[in-house]
Amino acid sequence: MKKTVLIWLALGLAGFVLLPWHMTDDGLFDPSWLSDSDAATGLFSTLAGQWWLAPAGLALLGAVILQLAIENPVKRARLTLGTAVAGLTFIAVQGLIIVRAGPRVFEGLFTGDMVMAGQPGMGAGAGLCALALLFVATISLSQSGKGQGDAFVVSTIGLIVALVAIFVFFPVVHILVRAFEVDGGYSLSEFFPRFFSSDIWGLGCLVGERSCGVGINSLFLAIMTGAGTTLLGLSFALIFTRTAFRAKKLLRVLTVLPIITPPFVIGLALILLFGRTGTITEYFAELLGWEATRWLYGFWGIYFAQLLSFTPIAFLVLIGVVQGVSPSMEEASQTLDADRWQTFRFVSLPLMRPGLANAFLLGFIESLADFGNPLVLGSGYSVLSTDIYFAIVGAVADPAKAAILALALLTLTLSAFMAQRLWLGKKSYATITGKADSGQNASLNPVLKWVCYGTALPWAAFTLVVYSMIVFGSFVKLWGINHSFTLDHYIRAFGINFTTGRFTGVAWDSYFTTLTISSIAAPLTALVGLSTAYLLVRQKFWGKDAFEFSTMLSFAIPGTVIGVSYIMAFNFPPIELTGTSIILIIVFVFRNMPVGVRGGIAAMSQLDKSLDEASITLGANSFATVRRVILPLMGPAVLAALTYSFVRAITSVSAVIFLVSAKHNMATSFIVGRVENGEFGLAIAYSAVLIITMLAAILLLQLLVGARRLRRSDRVQHVAKAA
Amino acid sequence: MKRLGMISATALMVSTAAAWADELSVVCSAEQDWCDLMASAFEEQNPNIDVLMVRKSTGETLAQIRAEAGNPKIDVWWGGTGDPHLIAAEEGLTQASGVDTSDLLGWAQNMAEISGGKTVGIYAGALGIAYNSDILEKKGIAPPQCWADLEDPRFAGEIQVANPNSSGTAYTELATFVQLFGEDEAMVKLAAVGKNVNSYTKSGSAPSKAAARGETGVSIGFMHDMVKLASQGFPLKIVAPCEGTGYEVGAVSIIEGARNVEGAKKWVEFALNADVQSRAPEVGSFQVPSNSNAQVAPESPDLASIKLIDYDFATYGSSETRERLLARWDAEVGDPNPQQ
Incomplete structure (x- = not known):
């Protein structure tokens, strides 16, 4: 392990001495930075007056000395950890404080032309230094008696935490603080009335008013979509693994198609099929003598489009899980005289819980975050995602409103996440044990089989129709108006x-x-x-x-x-x-x-x-x-x-x-x-x-x-x- | 662990090139084909400048230049309705180009005056009504001629228009009503029209597209969009309302802090050039050009034959008026309509 630490330290030092610390204008593989005064290595910049870069190099150097000088492994690890963390902190702090235009805060503390000149963004050298220090820190942490002493695990945790912090938290904080912004300042008392306003959480539609709050709309849609996609996904997964259905290959393709469809296309196809002048609407309107309506626009349109779009995700999660349920369990159940329905209900289905819960959560979140379908089909049914978009790009840009709506959306997600945790509980769902396991998966009982066929197959047919329409649309002059063939x-x-x-x-x-x-x-x-x-x-x-x-x-x-x-x-x-x-x-x-x-x-x-x-x-x-x-x-x-x-x-x-x-x-x-x-x-x-x-x-x-x-x-x- | 490390190190190391001096970064908010035409024509005239162009809607562009303020990656913003350009000018996100506007028509010069030269008008498009002739014929509804016709119950559930809270087009309509009828009367009229509205769309161009496909009978929007749809073969008829109508002015602005200011100025001069403006109909863009010497396409809605109101961009483009009118719209017209 000492060797690994030293390798990382060497890499870090190499990054400090040999690679340009800051971002270069010419790209990484252009060697012109060697002669260019703008982008020099960390060492060179430090010597040239950017003294605030020195701690990064010193931390690396210090860690090398500690590694070589101290014999007691625990003491060595702890000291190295401290040095590496200090180095990382310095890199982050100098980067956040001294930007292109010079220091942002504590202006009084910094003097001298070099500081005032500022610095560009971090480049390859800084990246490698930070990475090396991070790994040195995590490896040392694992050796210092904390954690499980497993360097791989601790390092992976460290890396992922760092990445999530930089690329998720750091940007998201930038926008969420806007939710508390009032006229140049920040206020918590303004936030709560705005967050709990009836525009977001109003339940007016239950008592006959025309619409509920956007949050409620989104929540209702997300629950319906999550449940719908999970059910459909499960039906497909069961057909695949537990039946002798003949056209599994075709079905597989159909289940994948919707996720590989660019946005707007499904909505557009639905309009051409089910819109007021859609092919199917017109056919039924004439057949039954009904007035062609705009029923597609609003909740049902978005719901259908989302079911089409997100069922494959549920399927992808569930297929692995359904396959994974060990036949031994099902055989044991049948040996104990359970029939196929009981086996499915009390053995297989409970074992699929993690899959069901995760599929539902994904469907729920996807539905909340979906933007294309509500935009095309939403009409009067407002949801959070589109409202957020128009709060940012609309005729009146209101970042504070966007941030508040985003927080509402996050609240919904967090609740779904907690509910999922509660439902799954602390049970074990492990069935792949490595023990000899040559049994056969119980096939579905006939009723269940036909239920699966009954839900999944019409859906597959529907998907097929939508996609034939799309292909058709690409070969005609003007879809819906002029259907002469063209390759234009x-x-x-x-x-x-x-x-x-x-x-x-x-x-x-x-x-x-x-x-x-x-x-x-x-x-x-x-x-x-x-x-x-x-x-x-x-x-x-x-x-x-x-x-x-x-x-x-x-x-x-x-x-x-x-x-x-x-x-x-x-x-x-x-x-x-x-x-x-x-x-x-x-x-x-x-x-x-x-x-x-x-x-x-x-x-x-x-x-x-x-x-x-x-x-x-x-x-x-x-x-x-x-x-x-x-x-x-x-x-x-x-x-x-x-x-x-x-x-x-x-x-x-x-x-x-x-x-x-x-x-x-x-x-x-x-x-x-x-x-x-x-x-x-x-x-x-x-x-x-x-x-x-x-x-x-x-x-x-x-x-x-x-x-x-x-x-x-x-x-x-x-x-x-x-x- | 090492693999993870290696990959992320590589990702960090692939640092990329920033804009060169002879690269001009343009955001285009007009139709894609027009953007492409402009870019290639500009490169032909200025072979040493490499145009990097991307198309984004005006709202998206404004959101982006706001977020990038201080270190912009865009040099020039060409096309799109004038209001967001004026807002950008008001917020100091754009800079004066100092180009000669003497050849331009009055409304284009007006744009430059209001913004202190920070944005200049490049085209105009009048607001109008479109109807799907197939649908109205089938239902036996007489086509609308005036704004007032839209209040008639014969159009119940047949009108589609955008929501002014999200769409600049719909805001232009709101401001037009206010300038035509006075504020109080305008709200009454809009609410009456609102009774016939089947949905307030988010995007300003959506209603006319819906009318083209027969998803709604009547739409309100910009006439040049309607002309384009009709020229594609949709059964769409265009009406210039008898009471008179408002219009939008498309604009061009140079971003404050642009890296290639020289190139950006060349672009603005180029965009105001009569020959360049005359080429827009080649790609099916039928807006009226701002240069008085530019040729107007025969398909373009003839602004001379349309009763245009004297649209007050300074007043109705300001944030204050906008917020007040939108608040009134929400309270008195609203989606969902409070009177229904």
Whole structure:
């Protein structure tokens, strides 16, 4: 361990001495900073007069001396820990105080031209130094008698806490303090009446007034969507694992389609089918002699669109969990003379609780944060996410109102999160134990089977219709008006001039940017998400519940708020990222990581801890245990996390709108622009291409990750082999 | 642990290039095609300047330049309705460009005067009524001619208009009513129209799109948007209200603290050029250009034949008037309508 600490210290020192401390204007791989006076290494800058950088180098140096000089391991670890923490604190404080325009606070304390000249944002050198100090601190902490003495675990916790603090808390605080702002000052007494106003929590719709508060609207919608998507997801998952349904492959594709659909497209398709002049509405209106109505606009429209959009997420969480329920338990139940319904009701279903709870929570939160569907279909039904958006970008911009609404939204999320914890309780749901387990999953009893078919299959058919419409829409001149065949939309978006080899289509730029950024963000998201899940399920540490909630924070806050808060936080030193592609990657990683966390938690709570213990007993450390035992058993969760984060990076819109720049434009922002411009054909053609791209990527991922083998074969009773 | 470390270290290390001096960062709030046309035309004229353009709506742009104030990443903001440009000028988020406005029409010069030169008008678009001819014919409803017609119960549940709290278009409508009929009378009239409104949309362009597709019978919005939809083949007919109507002025502003001020000034001069403005109809943008020498497309709503009110941008663009009118709208017209 002393060796690891020294390696990190060496890296940190190298960063201090060899890499530019501040951000360079020319990019990392441009060596011109060597001769440029603007960006010099930490050491050089310190000598040149930026004395406030010295503590970082001194802390690293001090830690090296401590490591080499002190024999007593505990004492050495404690002293090193203190030094590293002090170094980190110095780096953070100097960065926060001395910005581009010189010191922000304590102006009296700082004198001299160098301080007044300020400094740009932190760069590679600062990053490496901070990282090295962080790991030195966590490793030393694990050796100093605190924690479990496991350097890997403590370091991972430290890293994730640091990342969440920088990229979730730091920006979010920027916007939430606005909720307390009154005319240049801050006031708590103003906050409460505004927070509890009837505009947000009014229950007027129950007593016959036309509408409830936005908070109540959102809550009702979110509960309905959470319940609906969980039920549908469960039906699909049961059909997959417990029945001999023939077209499972097709069904699988259908369950994935909605999440890979760019925003607005589902809403638009629903309008063309069910709107007042929609195909289906007109058909029934003529058949039954009814007046065609605008029933789609409002609650039902948003609800249908959200069910379509979010059922796949519930399915992705549930499929792993339903598969994971051990056949032995079900066999034991049947041996004890329970029938198939009793087995399902009293054995399988309770074991699926973590999956159900996590699926519901995700559906609930997704619904709260959903922006595209309420915007297109909401009409008079106001929800928090759209109200927040228009409080920021509307004709009267009111950041305080946006912050208050965001807090209301957070309150709802927090409550759902607590309710989920209560419901799951402290029971164990582990059924994958490593013991010989060659049983067969009980197939569903006929009634349940038909209930599943009855809910899932009409839904699948509905999805199929919506998507055929979308494909159809991309090949006709003007969807809904002029249905003559054309390839124009595709040529405009993705034209290639073969004689010159130039990509002439207008969509290419954003298409490539989107793919690049999503491919970088997806593995990072999965990594961060699953590591967090591992810590939450497998490790005990102080402040775990708060840690768990903080990882959900970025997901629960609507994209618009995240987008604006990222600009506020990362447009200025110490961390200046606006206008770069990094800010897009980071926003995706930290916004989508909760899905990895939820999926990971659900899957991991099924793995018996004895598997880890066996591995540790056999002499493996926690890192090896994670890699060789847990990870292989987490196939579906890894796949879900990768797929979801990749797809979300491509389809998310509200956070991205503020963060895209001319150099790094994203597909969704491009599509939204076209939709606003009324160019539905082009928007849909682009969406269709994106859908196909994502579908291909998902299939590729499935091949790469592979199926996990829990037992000699996953079987369903009376069936030779399930797919 | 090491892998985690390596990856995050790499992520931190990929620091990126900031804007070069010969790069011009433009946010465009007009239609995408027009943005693209402007960017490529500007690069043709100024081969040494590389235009980085992104399209964002005016509200989003204003939110972004507010958040970025002090260290802006945008040089120039082109297009989009004038009110947010005026607000940005009022808040000191933009700077005077000092360009020559003598060739411009009165309303465009007016814009520059109000803002102290910080924003200049580039096009104008009148407010109007659109109706879906198929729907009205099928239902046997006579088309509207005036604002007053919209109060008629024959349009019950057929009118769609945006909510002025979220949409600049709808605010222009509110201000137009106030200037046409006086404040008290305007609120009564708007409430009467409100009885026929099936939904107040968030976005200003949504009602006309809904009318184009037959989701609503009648919409209120900017006429150039309606012309565009009609030219795409939708059964949309456009009405210039008989009482007279208000209009918006699209604007261009240079951001305070822009990195490439020289380039930004060139852009503003370019945007006011008659030849450049004449090209807008090529991409289906039918707003009326601000340069008096620019050609007006035959499809464009002819401002001369429309009874335009003398829209007072200084008064109705100010935050104070805006907040008062919106508060009254919420209380007396409102969504949901208090009288229903």
